[in-house]
Amino acid sequence: METNDDLTARGALRPAPENFLTPSQIAEVSKGRRDFLRAAFAAAGAVAAAPAALAQGAGDPDILEPLPWATSLGKPVAALPYGQPSRYERGLQRRQSPGLTQTDAASVSFTPLQGTFGIVTPSGLHFERHHQGWYDIDPRRHRFMINGGAPGMIRTPKVFTLDDIMRLPSVSRFHFIECGANTGMEWGNAAVPTVQYTHGMLACSEFTGVPLRVLLEECGADFAKGKFVLAEGADGSSMTRTIPIDSVLSGEVLVAYGQNGEMLRPENGYPLRLVVPGVQGVSWVKWLRRCELGDKPYGTKDETIHYVDLLPDGTHRQYTSIQEVKSVITTPSGGQKLLARGFYTISGLAWSGRGRIRRVDVSTDGGRNWVQAQLQGPVMAKCLTRFSAPWVWRGETALLQARATDETGHVQPTYGRMREVRGTRSIYHNNSIQTWRVAASGEVDNVQVL
Amino acid sequence: MSKFFSALLALLIAGGAYAQERFPGIGRPATRAEVQAWDIDVRPDFQGLPRGKGTVAQGEEIWEAKCASCHGTFGEANHTFSPIVGGTTARDMETGRVANLRRQDYPQRTTFMKAPSVATLYDYIRRAMPWTNPKSLSDDEVYAVLAYMLNLADIVPAEFELNERTIRDVQNRMPNRNGMTTDHAMWPGRGFGTERNKPDTRGPACMTDCRLEARIASSLPDHARNAHGNLLLQNRVIGPVRGVPTAPGDFDFDDAETGPMLLARESGCLACHGVAQKIVGPGFAEVALRYRNQDVAEALAGRVRQGAQGVWGNVPMPPQPDLKDDEIRALVGWILAGAPEK
Numbered sequence A: 001m002e003t004n005d006d007l008t009a010r011g012a013l014r015p016a017p018e019n020f021l022t023p024s025q026i027a028e029v030s031k032g033r034r035d036f037l038r039a040a041f042a043a044a045g046a047v048a049a050a051p052a053a054l055a056q057g058a059g060d061p062d063i064l065e066p067l068p069w070a071t072s073l074g075k076p077v078a079a080l081p082y083g084q085p086s087r088y089e090r091g092l093q094r095r096q097s098p099g100l101t102q103t104d105a106a107s108v109s110f111t112p113l114q115g116t117f118g119i120v121t122p123s124g125l126h127f128e129r130h131h132q133g134w135y136d137i138d139p140r141r142h143r144f145m146i147n148g149g150a151p152g153m154i155r156t157p158k159v160f161t162l163d164d165i166m167r168l169p170s171v172s173r174f175h176f177i178e179c180g181a182n183t184g185m186e187w188g189n190a191a192v193p194t195v196q197y198t199h200g201m202l203a204c205s206e207f208t209g210v211p212l213r214v215l216l217e218e219c220g221a222d223f224a225k226g227k228f229v230l231a232e233g234a235d236g237s238s239m240t241r242t243i244p245i246d247s248v249l250s251g252e253v254l255v256a257y258g259q260n261g262e263m264l265r266p267e268n269g270y271p272l273r274l275v276v277p278g279v280q281g282v283s284w285v286k287w288l289r290r291c292e293l294g295d296k297p298y299g300t301k302d303e304t305i306h307y308v309d310l311l312p313d314g315t316h317r318q319y320t321s322i323q324e325v326k327s328v329i330t331t332p333s334g335g336q337k338l339l340a341r342g343f344y345t346i347s348g349l350a351w352s353g354r355g356r357i358r359r360v361d362v363s364t365d366g367g368r369n370w371v372q373a374q375l376q377g378p379v380m381a382k383c384l385t386r387f388s389a390p391w392v393w394r395g396e397t398a399l400l401q402a403r404a405t406d407e408t409g410h411v412q413p414t415y416g417r418m419r420e421v422r423g424t425r426s427i428y429h430n431n432s433i434q435t436w437r438v439a440a441s442g443e444v445d446n447v448q449v450l
Numbered sequence B: 001m002s003k004f005f006s007a008l009l010a011l012l013i014a015g016g017a018y019a020q021e022r023f024p025g026i027g028r029p030a031t032r033a034e035v036q037a038w039d040i041d042v043r044p045d046f047q048g049l050p051r052g053k054g055t056v057a058q059g060e061e062i063w064e065a066k067c068a069s070c071h072g073t074f075g076e077a078n079h080t081f082s083p084i085v086g087g088t089t090a091r092d093m094e095t096g097r098v099a100n101l102r103r104q105d106y107p108q109r110t111t112f113m114k115a116p117s118v119a120t121l122y123d124y125i126r127r128a129m130p131w132t133n134p135k136s137l138s139d140d141e142v143y144a145v146l147a148y149m150l151n152l153a154d155i156v157p158a159e160f161e162l163n164e165r166t167i168r169d170v171q172n173r174m175p176n177r178n179g180m181t182t183d184h185a186m187w188p189g190r191g192f193g194t195e196r197n198k199p200d201t202r203g204p205a206c207m208t209d210c211r212l213e214a215r216i217a218s219s220l221p222d223h224a225r226n227a228h229g230n231l232l233l234q235n236r237v238i239g240p241v242r243g244v245p246t247a248p249g250d251f252d253f254d255d256a257e258t259g260p261m262l263l264a265r266e267s268g269c270l271a272c273h274g275v276a277q278k279i280v281g282p283g284f285a286e287v288a289l290r291y292r293n294q295d296v297a298e299a300l301a302g303r304v305r306q307g308a309q310g311v312w313g314n315v316p317m318p319p320q321p322d323l324k325d326d327e328i329r330a331l332v333g334w335i336l337a338g339a340p341e342k
Helices: A004-013 A023-030 A035-043 A162-167 A195-199 A212-218 A245-249 A415-422 B003-015 B032-038 B056-066 B090-095 B118-128 B139-152 B166-171 B260-266 B284-290 B297-306 B325-336
Strands: A143-148 A158-161 A171-178 A202-211 A228-233 A240-244 A254-259 A273-275 A288-294 A326-331 A336-338 A342-351 A357-363 A374-376 A385-393 A398-406 A435-438 A444-449 B053-055 B161-163 B216-219 B241-243
Touching (some): A143 A212, A158 A162, A171 A254, A202 A212, A202 A342, A212 A245, A212 A254, A212 A288, A240 A245, A273 A288, A342 A357, A342 A398, A357 A374, A357 A385, B053 B139, B118 B166, B139 B161, B297 B325
Antiparallel strands (some): A342 A385, A357 A398, A435 A444, B053 B161
16 A cells, blocks of 8 residues: 555546556556556557657646547537446446346346445446346336226226326336345345445435326225235236335325336336335336235235245244335445545445434444434435545554434444344345445455444 | 315316216226236235146146246256245144244255245246246146145145145145244334334444444455456446456456447447448448448448448438548448448
8 A cells, every 4th residue: 555645746647547557557657657658548549649758757648648539529419329328437337146146037236336426326227136037018008907906995997008197297206226135145244245236236216107096096996995005017927016005095106107317217117117115126016017906915925935034933024115224335335445545535325214314323443433424415205315424544444334313213233233133044124234344455345243 | 185186176076977087088997808817816815816726647747847947846946046845844734834944054945935825826826937938827727736836845645636625725734824924113004003013123323432342243255255256347447446356357448339330330320321231321231242342442431421322222321521531441341341240
């Protein structure tokens, strides 16, 4: 690790060339061998006719030399009819965790939380969990049906097209969606290296749609009889889940078609999905084709055989739906390395399925002492909240933790507390406090403190 | 409720005809056949269960033909998902609690160790299996294959016929039928009578001197460090941190994306030319075919630069004044080579 003095001496020279260079080339540059720089630019096709080499020490070549983007014509409008991220952002992608699932169509890809800002997840980085692959459904052929599980439950079973649903008054709301199995690999021990894999079954979007309650009422629903709603998808798995009636009646459950200003992405349920704020992602049935009002829960495969939480005594908790208060530091986080000593902003995400985040505390000594983090507004219910705390790193080893409290006063538990109550074999609903260890080298890795 | 909604409601009630409808013209009644086609759920209390029957012997044939390839001859396979059969005992069938679930060391949890209700298996197989061909089994076939699975799990004898009546007896032998609880605080609102339950895992809110030492109970095993590939490549190239290199290799920003294919896309060529087929202009493969073994690169470059018409029809190609000569040459060379992807 270099000292602050090294950095000051070289000023801002270091960061720019590093973008184009391998670590060994950077070392050469640091030693003063600028010809490496030139080679790198030429290789990138950046400088066609490079001017004579600058005298060493004259300054930053990215300031002193003419740069291609300042000396030639750029690309035309609509060159990419649907825009793409910069190619330099290629590191941030959805990725699978090897060994987690054995077949690609019943699997998971994780959101790269280590690189997202604010609270909104770019739609193309929204994590995926499919049980039977995904389809890009022709929206003109998609139908949504509401019927009753018994006579009298629904006066008139109805069919709606997307035209129908999109003609209705809509609402747009920001909510997080988290898979019940997020952080599931970490129940017993630290198992995966980065926040993408520990916490990346998490996303947050602005969803646009119509409250399910409005559509149920439109069909003459009898809410005195109806106590549960079954939601069903149109894909091969025809995924079914029992939806809490109180969430529906509150108006927060949406039959959604919009996500971040455009239609849902096919991987996220185009053209229609259920949004069940605060509840685990599996209930947000994708490619939604039907809702049924009934008087009993439905005990579907994914609420009897999976998404049930095994307790130490061998009992499974069933219908565990709420994603309880949770937070994680995303920068710095596992698998990353701090650039040098000095100032950093510890930054992360907090959320609760019970409402708003009230506060987040941050510790750099593994939970012995805490400071209150700043919450970045707006702080919305059942939505991600970005927090941050300033930190000067002087090269010491550190154990970084975040601990969230929600508006109901529920405080995120330690791993010790969690295991006391729920053991280590549950798979689902692990909202324990995450620890990142910062080594003297600046490398960060995943550890657990009880 | 918004003013708009209430006004609309008042209007409709005044009109009288469809008092329940706030939104005339939106949605239509579902036909009986439509509801039947989609309402296929079967609840744990058997509501929705269709009539039908199937024997263990019939089910064995279906299993061998349509299920065993993924789930194993005995339902034991775990290469596509968790194994279906195993881990339950005759005693479990009496108590309705699977003893192995209590063992911390028991390696796996099979479907029959967890499933509390047999109706759920019927519902799920009917809607989702076989995995690559869901909803292809008849109701009788679902009864049969489920009978065979129950036989594999020693829940029913080899001569058993499963039907809409015998399935209720089977429910009383399901090994984990008493293994579930809804006594927790994680269901929002009413439904299970648990709405007063308090969360069970509240952490301490202590701020200073909260513990004597922070002992590390677990850290990432060495073999897991690079099990997810090179972490250098899973982070940004700018910002306060970099990814840790955990495998050889570095970012390469100059691959396919900067090739002629990208240039063609970004220059708008692909809006008018398919690689294989004609869109407005000829497919690039057609161009390559037409000029095979001819020395036309320079001529074509000129036509691309200045615009062209008449060779392939009456539709003109607009000129390309913004492209540099070497870019046009690269594009034409690439087209004449058949426009390969890389």
